Amino acid sequence: MKQVLETPAGLPPAKRASWLLADAGMADVLKKGLIYTALSIGAITMLIPFYWMVVTSLKTPAEAVAMPPVWMPDVLQFGNYGTALEAAPFGQYFLNSVLVTVVSTIGELVTTILAAFAFAKMKFYGRSLLFTVLIATMMVPGELLIIPNFVTLSNFGLINTYAALIIPYLASVFSVFILHQNFVSVPDELYYAAKVDGCSDFRFLWSVMVPLSKSAIVAITILKVIGSWNSFMWPLIVTNDRMLRTLPVGLQAFTTEAGTKYELLMAASTLVVLPMIILYLFLQKYIIMGISRSGLKG
Known part of the structure; x- marks a missing residue:
């Protein structure tokens, strides 16, 4: 060489x-x-x-469990999708997923924007310490919070309600951190100039800070929508009523004591995942832009 x-x-x-x-x-x-x-x-x-x-999802039951695996079925079984939709009330599951996703996303955006602005621009005692403590909580695995959250909601009588599916996800430290990094990049002189002109904190936030951080807010929104839509463990734990379940939990309908109907399970899974794939493909540039501007690496 x-x-x-x-x-x-x-x-x-x-x-x-x-x-x-x-x-x-x-x-x-x-x-x-x-x-x-x-x-x-x-x-x-x-x-x-x-x-x-x-x-x-397009295989016959025999092809779905065949060994060695069948990489392409002889005849495409599109009827599996219709059979899968009839196996459970997926229409209700879809509405539940949409409701939980929309409400929790809006709630998280409100808390994230307000908290990020407070930590980035407002001066108050213990600001740095409190922000450091919040960031430190990101090292705690989410699974450790399942039992405390369940006990708390149970004490308030909220188990098996829509509130149980939504309330624990109305705030996110990770989202606050991402938006905080964007807010910090806005010069303080702009904030002080607005205050001199008589602009309130709330008006400056929604008229200046939010438009300047639109890419980060869109990225947070997309990540929240995808995470909420695909959530499985928490909805499974806090819902007993079949009509309160979301789409990922509803996929259990294809797993019984007699075994798993893999072709129907994959058909339903495709319908569940497809909206998020389409959403990500159209809006992926906003995710990349928002994360890159936050200063995160890797």
């Missing part, structure tokens, strides 16, 4: 420069080729589960 990259002896200066440029160009092409190859392998690896979900 060393001999390939060395400049041949006796070349004129002009040809020597051309040789070096050619070597640099080949190295750049090789580097990009390796990067694109690694990214392609990663993309294929990420897409395989989605491909398997869709393909399995």
